[in-house]
Amino acid sequence: MDIMFDFTDRTVVVFGGTSGINYAIAEAFGRRGARVAVASRKQDNVDAALERLRRLGITAAGFMADVRDVAAVEAAFESVATSWGPIDVLVSGAAGNFLAEANQLSANGFKAVVDIDLLGTFHVMRQGFSRLASGASVINITAPQADIPMRYQAHVCAAKAGVDQLTRVLALEWGAHGIRVNAISPGPIEGTEGLARLSPAGDPAGSTVLKFAPLGRLGTKQDVAQLAMFLASSAAGYISGAVIPCDGGGAIDSVKPGIEEAGRAMARLSFR
Numbered sequence: 001m002d003i004m005f006d007f008t009d010r011t012v013v014v015f016g017g018t019s020g021i022n023y024a025i026a027e028a029f030g031r032r033g034a035r036v037a038v039a040s041r042k043q044d045n046v047d048a049a050l051e052r053l054r055r056l057g058i059t060a061a062g063f064m065a066d067v068r069d070v071a072a073v074e075a076a077f078e079s080v081a082t083s084w085g086p087i088d089v090l091v092s093g094a095a096g097n098f099l100a101e102a103n104q105l106s107a108n109g110f111k112a113v114v115d116i117d118l119l120g121t122f123h124v125m126r127q128g129f130s131r132l133a134s135g136a137s138v139i140n141i142t143a144p145q146a147d148i149p150m151r152y153q154a155h156v157c158a159a160k161a162g163v164d165q166l167t168r169v170l171a172l173e174w175g176a177h178g179i180r181v182n183a184i185s186p187g188p189i190e191g192t193e194g195l196a197r198l199s200p201a202g203d204p205a206g207s208t209v210l211k212f213a214p215l216g217r218l219g220t221k222q223d224v225a226q227l228a229m230f231l232a233s234s235a236a237g238y239i240s241g242a243v244i245p246c247d248g249g250g251a252i253d254s255v256k257p258g259i260e261e262a263g264r265a266m267a268r269l270s271f272r
Contacts (some may be wrong), residue, residue, distance in 0.1 A: 005229045007032030011084045013077070013135075015039045015067055015124050016094035018049035020192045021141065024221035025091055025228045030058030032229070034089070037080045039073075041066035041094075067094045067120030074127040086133035089232045092124040093141035097194060099263045102154040110155045115158035118166070125170060125181075132179055136231040140167050140183040141224075143242060144251035152263030164243050170185075178265030180240035182231050187247025188254050190218040200262045209258035214250040 007029050015037030017026040030036040030053055038049050038060070046062035048246065053060035061253050063076035081088060096116040100109060119142055132138070146160035164183060171181040188195055188209040195218070196204035205216055227246050230236055245251060 003226075003233075003235070005032045005233055007089070007229070007232070010088040011037070011080065011086070012089040012091070012182070013037045013039070013080055013087050013128070014091040014093065015073075015120075016056070016141070018042075018045035018062070019226050020194070021189060021221050022091065023042065023049055023052075024225045025093070026060075027053060027056070027058070028160050028222070028225035028229055029089065029232075030060065031056065035058075035059045035061075035084055037061040037063065037076070037084075037135060039063045039065040039067075039076050039250060067092075067123055069114050070123045072126065073123045077131045078126050081131040087128065087131050087136060088133050089137050090124070090128050090132065091139045091141065091206045094119050094124075095141065095143070095152075095194075097156050097197065099152045099198065099259070099266050100155070101152055101263070101267065105209060106153060110158075113155040114159045114162075117156070117169035118162040119208065121163050121166060125166065128173070129179075132177075134178045137236075138174075138179060138181040139228055139231055140181070142167070142183045142185045143184055143247070144187060144255050146185065146243070148252050148256055150256050151260045153259060167243060168241045175240060180231075180236070182236075182239060182241070183243040184224060184227055184231070185243055185245045185247065185251070186219060186224050187251045188213065188218050188247065189224065190219055190256065191221065198259050198262055200258075200265045208261055209254045212250065212257050213248050214253065214255040215248040217248070219246060219248055221263065263265070266272045 014026040016022040065072040108177035167183040
């Protein structure tokens with residue numbers, strides 16, 4: 001049974017929304033009537049995303065905003081609020097990742113991921129709050145590394161664990177304003193940069209991960225977008241402070257082995 005969503009005349013803002021999972025979320029809301037604003041740190045990506053969205057007949061706006069730059073984040077929100085009014089759905093999905101053993105990881109490398117994933121999420125939450133409509137839905141995009149320890153992912157495990165706890169705290173603090181805050185933790189999603197980057201060399205399509213996937217398939221970007229729309233809908237009106245996996249039931253059996261095999265392959269190459 002399919003669920004029919006209608007976000008006509010709603011305003012949706014997606015940080016990181018110019019590519020991958022986050023673009024799919026933006027497009028899904030737009031196809032169901034929402035006005036959609038996307039933000040990314042690269043103007044070329046913003047322009048390309050806007051062209052795709054508008055070609056579909058979606059009312060769309062775009063902003064170049066690095067989530068590490070609090071002033072740029074605030075400016076994007078102010079522009080959306082001025083043009084479209086209060087924001088009904090806010091998605092924070094900007095992220096960074098790479099493989100590295102902790103003892104080989106530089107302070108700058110660790111800091112870069114924490115700054116994008118955790119501090120960037122805080123910037124989006126902090127600057128977005130005053131522009132949210134009563135009854136708004138906030139969705140953070142996290143990762144299985146938040147609660148599943150994985151070799152070669154110390155930086156991401158630390159950053160995403162922070163995102164999960166930030167989500168839970170904001171659900172407590174913002175509930176009195178009628179704002180729900182949740183997070184989605186995607187597993188292996190086909191056709192994404194993350195899957196290609198975190199799979200062993202020569203396996204960008206994720207066949208290593210697929211061997212361990214309980215449902216026998218990789219996730220799709222539409223799987224995550226459907227969950228985001230559910231969380232933003234009235235059907236999820238009493239769900240807040242939740243971190244919901246979208247991983248086919250087995251991130252610990254699929255994401256973890258794939259990433260760790262990729263890390264081991266990288267380590268072997270470095271010793272040649």
